[in-house]
Amino acid sequence: MFEIGQISHPGRKRLLNEDTYDLDASADVAIVVDGMGGLDGGDVAGAFVRDYLRRALLQGDSPSDALRNAGQALRIQRPQQGASPSGASAIVACFSDKGLDLAWIGTCRAIFSDGRQYRNIVSDAETKGLLKSGTANAIQALGVTTTDKLCISEARLTLKRGESVLFCTDGMLEACTAAILESSLCDSRLSAQESVEMLLMHALRGEANNNMTALLLRLS
Template identity: 25%
Template structure:
């Protein structure tokens, strides 16, 4: 059984929210997309990516969903965004990052493009299970930059992949085993711009997914949330509902 809680906010600086998200717990699918700020129609781009995935899977049964179906949805969105850029935005780029979490049976599956992230909290230890497609991350890989220098680097906002930018979409994916009690966090970079990994881990460990989600959003807003902020917390719970903590039984959805 999977419980989830999603929140999004435009932040304190941006005039519109270019983030979008999708929750399909009955299918085991959650998505966060972050439209590219400063480009044409970032909010349109992120919502198009979200809508594409929803339309691809909403008529399916969980056992018929595949990684290829999810990938093809992103490839179709990439093609459509390129056409929109050419015909509706005078050649200006309309792009979006995306992270997808798909849970089925005892496995979790991740797909991502860009620098939105997925974290996994397991046995009270959190780790980032996606890898940012960003200029600073490439510099870290090449030994030119230390990880602790990344957030403050002048190129921190430069991403190297996004849906809608190139004719060929390079999608990263990962599949691994899932454990009872695992908690996944999907987020746009507006969250990790304001909170470091230690702060995020401490917040997730401190309470149930509703309290943790509200605390993450509140903390980012207190720090003036320079970007849009979106987060989804997903908990893999025991199959018997009577063994679930009361505070996790009712999961409201915040838009």
């Protein structure tokens, strides 16, 4: 069984929160989306991607297929015009007590913690050869990058009791130092919800220029 923490905030400088997320514990599906494109752009694109991913995963699509198809659907739904296109980065997971199947594109990230230390799953997957496709995807976005050029990365994690995975947008990571991440994710006295609230509290003490979203799954 997973203990869950979840939080989202527009940050200190932006009125609009283009981040969004979805979690269906009964269906073992987690989604975090970072929209881009500004007013009537990023928030709309992010919501579209979130809802599409949820439907696709519940219908049995793999995380990577769900992302790829969401990007194509968004390009059809919102054709890009002008110099400020709308799109989204995203990370999705299908999880169970046996582990998590992850896929991500763009700037969303996943952080693993064993209760003593943490590591970025992207970097860890690169080191251990767990990625099934390219990793140079930070500047890519669903709805902007053409389907045949999408660079979707995948990894599978097996969790033990007390271990956790944090899914977050880049705004949260930018606003939190390594020390804050360690104290928030590796303190066994904190519940999953308290952990993400602590991340946000520390982030808001700084500039917090971007939207910030965090979703934490801890195997209990």
